[in-house]
Amino acid sequence: xxxxxxxxxxxxxxxxxxxxxxxxxxxxxxxxxxxxxxxxxxxxxxxxxxxxxxxxxxxxxxxxxxxxxxxxxxxxxxxxxxxxxxxxxxxxxxxxxxxxxxxxxxxxxxxxxxxxxxxxxxxxxxxxxxxxxxxxxxxxxxxxxxxxxxxxxxxxxxxxxxxxxx
Amino acid sequence: xxxxxxxxxxxxxxxxxxxxxxxxxxxxxxxxxxxxxxxxxxxxxxxxxxxxxxxxxxxxxxxxxxxxxxxxxxxxxxxxxxxxxxxxxxxxxxxxxxxxxxxxxxxxxxxxxxxxxxxxxxxxxxxxxxxxxxxxxxxxxxxxxxxxxxxxxxxxxxxxxxxxxxxxxxxxxxxxxxxxxxxxxxxxxxxxxxxxxxxxxxxxxxxxxxxxxxxxxxxxxxxxxxxxxxxxxxxxxxxxxxxxxxxxxxxxxxxxxxxxxxxxxxxxxxxxxxxxxxxxxxxxxxxxxxxxxxxxxxxxxxxxxxxxxxxxxxxxxxxxxxxxxxxxxxxxxxxxxxxxxxxxxxxxxxxxxxxxxxxxxxxxxxxxxxxxxxxxxxxxxxxxxxxxxxx
Numbered sequence: 009x010x011x012x013x014x015x016x017x018x019x020x021x022x023x024x025x026x027x028x029x030x031x032x033x034x035x036x037x038x039x040x041x042x043x044x045x046x047x048x049x050x051x052x053x054x055x056x057x058x059x060x061x062x063x064x065x066x067x068x069x070x071x072x073x074x075x076x077x078x079x080x081x082x083x084x085x086x087x088x089x090x091x092x093x094x095x096x097x098x099x100x101x102x103x104x105x106x107x108x109x110x111x112x113x114x115x116x117x118x119x120x121x122x123x124x125x126x127x128x129x130x131x132x133x134x135x136x137x138x139x140x141x142x143x144x145x146x147x148x149x150x151x152x153x154x155x156x157x158x159x160x161x162x163x164x165x166x167x168x169x170x171x172x173x174x
Numbered sequence: 175x176x177x178x179x180x181x182x183x184x185x186x187x188x189x190x191x192x193x194x195x196x197x198x199x200x201x202x203x204x205x206x207x208x209x210x211x212x213x214x215x216x217x218x219x220x221x222x223x224x225x226x227x228x229x230x231x232x233x234x235x236x237x238x239x240x241x242x243x244x245x246x247x248x249x250x251x252x253x254x255x256x257x258x259x260x261x262x263x264x265x266x267x268x269x270x271x272x273x274x275x276x277x278x279x280x281x282x283x284x285x286x287x288x289x290x291x292x293x294x295x296x297x298x299x300x301x302x303x304x305x306x307x308x309x310x311x312x313x314x315x316x317x318x319x320x321x322x323x324x325x326x327x328x329x330x331x332x333x334x335x336x337x338x339x340x341x342x343x344x345x346x347x348x349x350x351x352x353x354x355x356x357x358x359x360x361x362x363x364x365x366x367x368x369x370x371x372x373x374x375x376x377x378x379x380x381x382x383x384x385x386x387x388x389x390x391x392x393x394x395x396x397x398x399x400x401x402x403x404x405x406x407x408x409x410x411x412x413x414x415x416x417x418x419x420x421x422x423x424x425x426x427x428x429x430x431x432x433x434x435x436x437x438x439x440x441x442x443x444x445x446x447x448x449x450x451x452x453x454x455x456x457x458x459x460x461x462x463x464x465x466x467x468x469x470x471x472x473x474x475x476x477x478x479x480x481x482x483x484x485x486x487x488x489x490x491x492x493x494x495x496x497x498x499x500x501x502x503x504x505x506x507x508x509x510x511x512x513x514x515x516x517x518x519x520x521x522x523x524x525x526x527x528x529x530x531x532x533x534x535x536x537x538x539x540x541x542x543x544x545x546x547x548x549x550x551x552x553x554x555x556x557x558x559x560x561x562x563x564x565x
Contacts, residue, residue: 052234057226066289068265071261072261073261084207084208088202090199091202100195112272151264
């Protein structure tokens with residue numbers, strides 16, 4: 009089974025007006041990679057809803073660029089930053105030496121967060137008798153995301169060491 | 175875990191005024207399993223979102239050489255991965271600003287774990303189910319009757335609904351609709367297509383009975399059909415045939431009747447005649463056709479849309495069998511095929527052969543605009559290929 013991968017790039021123009029980057033929109037860069045997702049015969053991959061009740065709602069934060077850990081120790085378990093809200097409801101994120109201002113946006117198309125589960129799927133009654141099981145992949149919906157906080161402005165550096173005026 | 179003091183210190187260095195901010199701070203950190211979690215994001219439309227919230231599941235279907243599709247119980251979607259240059263972080267416990275009032279007695283720190291991140295997501299776009307494969311699969315072992323040689327000795331594969339769902343990229347409802355369209359019949363738990371000649375034989379029995387009983391076509395009694403024709407053919411098949419070529423209804427006293435569909439009967443009769451030769455002289459064909467249908471039924475050329483094509487440019491005019499289901503499923507390939515057969519088409523002639531290509535909310539006109547070029551011929555608008563096609 010093949011999945012088409014399309015690359016999108018957020019396009020910004022450097023602005024002469026200061027540190028606010030002008031957001032121009034998304035531009036498709038290339039669209040030709042086919043990703044093989046299952047190498048065997050015809051498959052049905054199940055995406056199931058959570059067993060009990062409604063899936064919860066999570067938040068999505070969208071950032072331009074990448075996040076790296078300062079000491080190259082990897083990200084797991086480490087602090088990322090502080091998220092504040094102004095009284096008007098504008099999200100403010102302090103990450104490392106940067107401040108980013110963002111916006112809460114309702115998603116036109118909500119996301120489902122899927123978790124991949126590999127397991128053994130009993131194929132049918134006959135197979136069960138012989139103890140046969142097909143190793144299979146399936147996904148479970150863990151949560152839905154209906155809103156996101158997007159931080160599009162260029163991060164403002166925090167200057168911690170101001171040289172004293174002589 | 176950060177303390178309030180540390181957070182406040184950071185605010186001070188950042189020169190942000192505490193008074194401008196709500197007294198709620200989410201301290202974000204990366205979860206322990208951040209890199210190993212096998213998370214992915216899937217974009218949904220309204221319908222799918224409600225579907226998931228209702229606890230229903232979805233299935234991805236595809237053979238090793240096919241593009242993956244996602245199916246709900248009654249719709250099919252093309253599945254693609256969209257890759258973005260932005261980073262997407264997902265956080266379970268993070269509330270939006272409107273959740274909190276402006277004034278709280280003191281500052282609250284909420285530790286929030288980022289459980290995963292991604293820079294791509296699955297994109298879904300509604301598409302037509304890929305059902306062309308279905309007829310071919312079932313025709314490999316067409317049903318010729320319970321007494322036929324083939325049936326008794328057959329080792330050919332037979333398919334139940336579940337078997338078909340494993341092979342066809344369609345939702346269950348779309349699959350069942352297509353099965354009905356191609357006159358498939360469920361016999362002993364397996365879906366079978368009747369051999370065309372066999373199907374016509376049964377239809378012939380029915381129309382002869384209608385004639386000998388002097389019934390009206392709109393009042394064919396089921397019980398009498400089963401009684402009179404039962405000795406000739408299996409009762410389920412007689413009823414199946416009535417369902418394919420007529421409309422079932424219940425009248426007074428619970429008696430079941432069928433109203434035979436003149437268009438369907440005439441169309442099937444035409445197919446029976448046309449499949450025996452490459453081409454027919456149009457006027458000769460029309461005469462034989464009218465004589466072959468049950469007395470009382472009237473044949474009309476528009477009954478043959480998507481089944482036969484009339485060539486009005488040849489002398490004498492001819493007609494030949496061209497079934498839409500024998501043409502390519504892919505839109506561009508279909509147009510190439512049609513233009514390869516005939517350089518210019520009028521809208522009237524080509525419509526039946528592209529109708530099934532229209533997506534949701536797409537019209538024939540839009541399809542023609544996208545895939546063909548228009549020109550005028552003898553005062554009539556005609557459509558031809560956008561690119562050179564070998565005829």
